[in-house]
Amino acid sequence: MESMYQEEGSSSVTCSPLQLFSMMSLSPSIGGIGSPYPWLSRELKSEERGLYLIHLLLTCANHVASGSLENANTTLEQISQLASPDGDTMQRIAAYFTEALADRILKTWPGLHRALNSTRIIMLSEEVMVQKYFFELFPFLKVAYILTNQAIVESMEGEKMVHIIDLNAAEPAQWIALLQVLSARPEGPPHLRITGIHQQKEVLDQMAHKLSEEAEKLDIPFQFNPVVSKLENLDFDKLRVKTGEALAISSILQLHSLLALDDESSSSRRKSPLLSRNSNGLHLQKVMLMNQSASLGDLLEKDMANGYTPSPDSTSSSSPASSNASLNAESFLNALWSLSPKVMVVTEQDSNHNGSTLMERLLEALYSYAALFDCLESTVSRTSLERFKIEKMLFGEEIKNIIACEGAERKERHEKLDKWFMRLDLCGFGNVPLSYYGMLQARRFLQSYGCEGYKMREENGCVAICWQDRSLFSTTAWRARK
Amino acid sequence: MVDLDNVSTASGEASISSSGNNNNNQTPKPTKKKRNLPGMPDPEAEVIALSPTTLLATNRFVCEICNKGFQRDQNLQLHRRGHNLPWKLRQRSSKEVRKRVYVCPESTCVHHDPSRALGDLTGIKKHFCRKHGEKKWKCDKCSKKYAVQSDWKAHSKVCGSREYKCDCGTVFSRRDSFITHRAFCDALAEENAKSQNQAVGKANSESDSKVLTGDSLPVAPTPAAITTPQSNSDLPENPPQIVEEPEAIVTTTTAAAAAAVLNANCSSSSSTSSTSNGCAATSSGVFASLFASSTTSASASMQSHTPVFTDLIRSMGCPDRSADFSAPPSSEAISLCLSTNPGSSIFGTGGQECRQYVPTHQPPAMSATALLQKAAQMGAAATNASLLRGLGIVSSSASTSSGQHDSLHWGLGQVEPEGSGLGPAGLGLGLPCDGDSGLKELMLGTPSMFGPKQTTLDFLGLGMAAGGSAGGGLSALITSIGGSGGLDVTAATASFGNGEFSGKDIGRNS
Numbered sequence: 001m002e003s004m005y006q007e008e009g010s011s012s013v014t015c016s017p018l019q020l021f022s023m024m025s026l027s028p029s030i031g032g033i034g035s036p037y038p039w040l041s042r043e044l045k046s047e048e049r050g051l052y053l054i055h056l057l058l059t060c061a062n063h064v065a066s067g068s069l070e071n072a073n074t075t076l077e078q079i080s081q082l083a084s085p086d087g088d089t090m091q092r093i094a095a096y097f098t099e100a101l102a103d104r105i106l107k108t109w110p111g112l113h114r115a116l117n118s119t120r121i122i123m124l125s126e127e128v129m130v131q132k133y134f135f136e137l138f139p140f141l142k143v144a145y146i147l148t149n150q151a152i153v154e155s156m157e158g159e160k161m162v163h164i165i166d167l168n169a170a171e172p173a174q175w176i177a178l179l180q181v182l183s184a185r186p187e188g189p190p191h192l193r194i195t196g197i198h199q200q201k202e203v204l205d206q207m208a209h210k211l212s213e214e215a216e217k218l219d220i221p222f223q224f225n226p227v228v229s230k231l232e233n234l235d236f237d238k239l240r241v242k243t244g245e246a247l248a249i250s251s252i253l254q255l256h257s258l259l260a261l262d263d264e265s266s267s268s269r270r271k272s273p274l275l276s277r278n279s280n281g282l283h284l285q286k287v288m289l290m291n292q293s294a295s296l297g298d299l300l301e302k303d304m305a306n307g308y309t310p311s312p313d314s315t316s317s318s319s320p321a322s323s324n325a326s327l328n329a330e331s332f333l334n335a336l337w338s339l340s341p342k343v344m345v346v347t348e349q350d351s352n353h354n355g356s357t358l359m360e361r362l363l364e365a366l367y368s369y370a371a372l373f374d375c376l377e378s379t380v381s382r383t384s385l386e387r388f389k390i391e392k393m394l395f396g397e398e399i400k401n402i403i404a405c406e407g408a409e410r411k412e413r414h415e416k417l418d419k420w421f422m423r424l425d426l427c428g429f430g431n432v433p434l435s436y437y438g439m440l441q442a443r444r445f446l447q448s449y450g451c452e453g454y455k456m457r458e459e460n461g462c463v464a465i466c467w468q469d470r471s472l473f474s475t476t477a478w479r480a481r482k
Numbered sequence: 483m484v485d486l487d488n489v490s491t492a493s494g495e496a497s498i499s500s501s502g503n504n505n506n507n508q509t510p511k512p513t514k515k516k517r518n519l520p521g522m523p524d525p526e527a528e529v530i531a532l533s534p535t536t537l538l539a540t541n542r543f544v545c546e547i548c549n550k551g552f553q554r555d556q557n558l559q560l561h562r563r564g565h566n567l568p569w570k571l572r573q574r575s576s577k578e579v580r581k582r583v584y585v586c587p588e589s590t591c592v593h594h595d596p597s598r599a600l601g602d603l604t605g606i607k608k609h610f611c612r613k614h615g616e617k618k619w620k621c622d623k624c625s626k627k628y629a630v631q632s633d634w635k636a637h638s639k640v641c642g643s644r645e646y647k648c649d650c651g652t653v654f655s656r657r658d659s660f661i662t663h664r665a666f667c668d669a670l671a672e673e674n675a676k677s678q679n680q681a682v683g684k685a686n687s688e689s690d691s692k693v694l695t696g697d698s699l700p701v702a703p704t705p706a707a708i709t710t711p712q713s714n715s716d717l718p719e720n721p722p723q724i725v726e727e728p729e730a731i732v733t734t735t736t737a738a739a740a741a742a743v744l745n746a747n748c749s750s751s752s753s754t755s756s757t758s759n760g761c762a763a764t765s766s767g768v769f770a771s772l773f774a775s776s777t778t779s780a781s782a783s784m785q786s787h788t789p790v791f792t793d794l795i796r797s798m799g800c801p802d803r804s805a806d807f808s809a810p811p812s813s814e815a816i817s818l819c820l821s822t823n824p825g826s827s828i829f830g831t832g833g834q835e836c837r838q839y840v841p842t843h844q845p846p847a848m849s850a851t852a853l854l855q856k857a858a859q860m861g862a863a864a865t866n867a868s869l870l871r872g873l874g875i876v877s878s879s880a881s882t883s884s885g886q887h888d889s890l891h892w893g894l895g896q897v898e899p900e901g902s903g904l905g906p907a908g909l910g911l912g913l914p915c916d917g918d919s920g921l922k923e924l925m926l927g928t929p930s931m932f933g934p935k936q937t938t939l940d941f942l943g944l945g946m947a948a949g950g951s952a953g954g955g956l957s958a959l960i961t962s963i964g965g966s967g968g969l970d971v972t973a974a975t976a977s978f979g980n981g982e983f984s985g986k987d988i989g990r991n992s
Contacts, residue, residue: 050853051860089850158592184661219657243583243601340597370850377849468851 050090053082057097057366064101065358069108076102085392089377093369096396097362100403104358107404124200128170130393133386135171138375139449140473143442143456143465144252145174148345150438151477152248153181155343159246162190165239165341167231167254169196170203172210174250179211183218191221195239201228232261232328241339249336249344253473255420256348259413261328263406333427337480344429349414350464350474353402365402368414369395371470379451417462417474429478433461527581529596534587537610588614608632 056079063072076098083094106113135141156162162182166175175194182189194211198204204226215222227238231254241247336344351368355361372395380387401412421431439458446454446465457464457471464471541551543558547565552558555572562569583599584606592598593609600606608630617627619634623641628634646660647653654660848856 047848047853047856050848050850051857054854054857090848090853093850184658186658186662188658243599246598367851367854370854374849374851470851 046088046090049082050088053079053090053094054366056082057094057101057362060098060101061359061362064105069105072101072105085388086382088382089370089373092391093366093373096369096391096399097366097403099396100400103400104404124202126389126393128200128203130389131170133390134394135173137380137386137390139446139451139454140465141171141174141252143445143463144347144473144475145171145177146442146445147434147438147463147475147477148250148252148347149174149178149181150435150441151343151345151432152178152250153185154435154438155248155432155479156190156246158187160190161193161242161245163193163195163241163245163247165241165247165249165339166194166196167249167251169194169198169207169226172207172214175207175211176214179214179218179220179222183220189218189220191223193223193225193245195225195227197227197229197231197234199228199230201226204228231332232258234332236335236339239339247339247341249339249341251344252347253349255329255333255346256354256413256415257411258329258332259354259415260408260411263408263410329423330427333424333429337428340480342479343432344478344480345475346420346424346478347473347475348417348420350417350471351414352416352419353412353414358403361402365399367470368472369399371467371472375451375453375467378453417464417471417476420474420476424476424478428481430481431461432477432479434458434463434475434477439463527583527599527601529585529599530582531585531587532606534610534614537587537607538615586610586613 056075060072060075060079063069063075079094079098082091083098084091085095086092087095103113106116152162152164164175164178179189179192182192192215196204196207198207208224208226211224212222225240227234229235229238349368352364353361353368355364373391376387376391398412401410402414405411425431439456442463443456446456453467455466455468457466462474462476464474466472541553543552543555544550545552545558545561545565547562547567550561552561559569559571581601582603583596583601584603585596585599586593586606586609588594588610591613593600593606600609611629612633615629617629619628619631620626621628621634621638621641623638626637626641628637645653646657648660648664652663654663
């Protein structure tokens, strides 16, 4: 350290950021939060700060992953000096990532974690609003709707009775658009039934109302069947699929949470995870790193108030990193297949946030959410409350889930398209190229959207919606193979 | 009621696939043995394929006295009572009748597949008649033909009862044709407030369709002044022109789509009434000239016509044409594009916001994506030297200013403008480095540089053995950050953190 300073003394004027980084990261916070680091002779520019934040984030993640919580704590402190949910893109991202990392650390003290979260209010209306903002402030859902609707319309050509199952019926716009398209069909509109699934009855009521209203205006025989249920508990009988009717399924950002069910099913076979405490604080055993299927959820379930003795490493014979046979996701898809849909359109995030190690997920998430935050930065003002809400309540929560949760708790298991391809293929679905016309419409929509960064990529009849080069969402169409 | 007679006396025509499950014709489905129709006909149901003759037959039961025909034997029997003839009503068979489902005998038909069988005899008869039968019933008001009498009756009740008039003057009696027409018509229409006020025809029009208001609609029919001329004179179609032109226009969506539809429409409707044809052709002509001029000002000959698409979609009616509209997708496109709903228009606010928002008041900051790529590049730097060069780059791009040192305050929300102009605002710089691998390298370092044992990751990718580089203290320092193992880091921080800083050091760089 001394040598470094001496060496750099002569070049103190051109003190480079990395030097600063290293100095800063090694020194404990002086004077507490908010006090300046006295040796800084100048403000960090946004870019430098951004780079520094990345550096710190990675350092911190490193520490968390290796269990050195003291260091993680230090790093967190430093990051909080720089990060801010009101700042520039990188600052915001850092804010949410560090919150997620902190949450992860906190989970090693389950009592503390639970206590801190015990009075959280979940406002349903806020949740609904945030989904609305996501729909309005990004083109992703709109493009997905365009592609989905077009696929449905084309496959239902000539059908008199159409039944659509919406795995997450939250946004009426999609079906209103479809109603309008169907009403303009040359052979006249079909008798349309939409079965909407959602966890909240109020949302379904709202959908029913809006859609029925629209159908009435367009004079389309229409029926909306609400199904209040979580996807994982879905009772397929409630869907009331009828004989001889043409069925379409629309799944938008819903399937990935089912992947978490694998962990749940296999958790019962697992031994208790390892947790030990020593005088330096809590350290997660290395084995937790290696056996990613070990579930923090398990940890939380046990009585940890008093800590417990570490079990020998040999007991970490917990199940190997979950194999690709996602039992419950697979059975869900099989059930969908057995409904013999004419077409199923699946839209999912196209990023790999399902890596087995924290670092993998963190790195990938950094890239994906950087892109998403960039989208907002380019299109929405920094002072916008909607933007803040999306960042905090939507992305922030996703990031928290990806980073801080393990096992069945970790619902945001985004995977890349090729993985979904395999899964769907395995469950008896055959890929159907999206219609040329649908893609054309989607492209035009994006073009007219007015923001240069959004791009659309098409490959083998599958569409990926990207921000710059980063693919964020993918849409594909499927039919049930016999 | 099923005519068991006809079915069972397989005079070579009828056939019954064996009862039981439908799996005869399809691969067995997995697991589920549900009782009630999860998308498949009841597996217990008997699949019946009646012959075309049977399906088409009407009035097979004839009274011998007066030759009156009946569709059902029961009805005939009841009629025979009137002639004082002996009659016998057959009872429903007392045992449980197995549920029957019917498939269409036409092999090209969708409903030929037992999994798409229909549950109702009347239904399958009507289906067969409609789809594969001859259209014997013709509406007298319009020229529509029907194969099923009930369809015909239903139609003639509504035919002509409603009329929809497009702003361009064309009259339609069918809503769907009206809507499709208006799709094109609208694409050529000028969007301005005045035209929006002219709610057309039978619009159940709601004000919310006005969302497509003038300015900010992203998909708005562009060069406004497309309107259809007042007269219905035929204009020559310019299909090729229309198709090519779209590129000339910024918002090509509706325009091109409309053009395409218009195109198709024009060609297909050539046989129809001159009114509609004229209108359509006119529209295309207008369209073409619009493209040609590629201006937004209305041309003199055009009449301003504006109902917004959604208006269009909402409203009813269309000209009754015998030709099929061959390009429904376009109108769908348009409707999709312009689907409006005050609460959730697909196109609405987002696009508007996007287009209107210009981040001028925010400093052009490097996007997060670009920052990550840069960090990755730095991390991927293989040697200390290049790292320092990298540092040099970084530092040179940022001017050093002597001044405040409370720069660390901003974490708490006092972001000050940076304005170092590092790149286009909000857009990634598209740095050539493959960000993903670079950051990973940043994390993992290159194996060759690692010491034999790394339990944690050297996230700067320098991988130099702690303390072992020619680069001197700096690199060693950095290495030790990423360090080789938690313990090392702990030690390092401990050593650094516990008072190694002297006031001299701290003050050195200020």
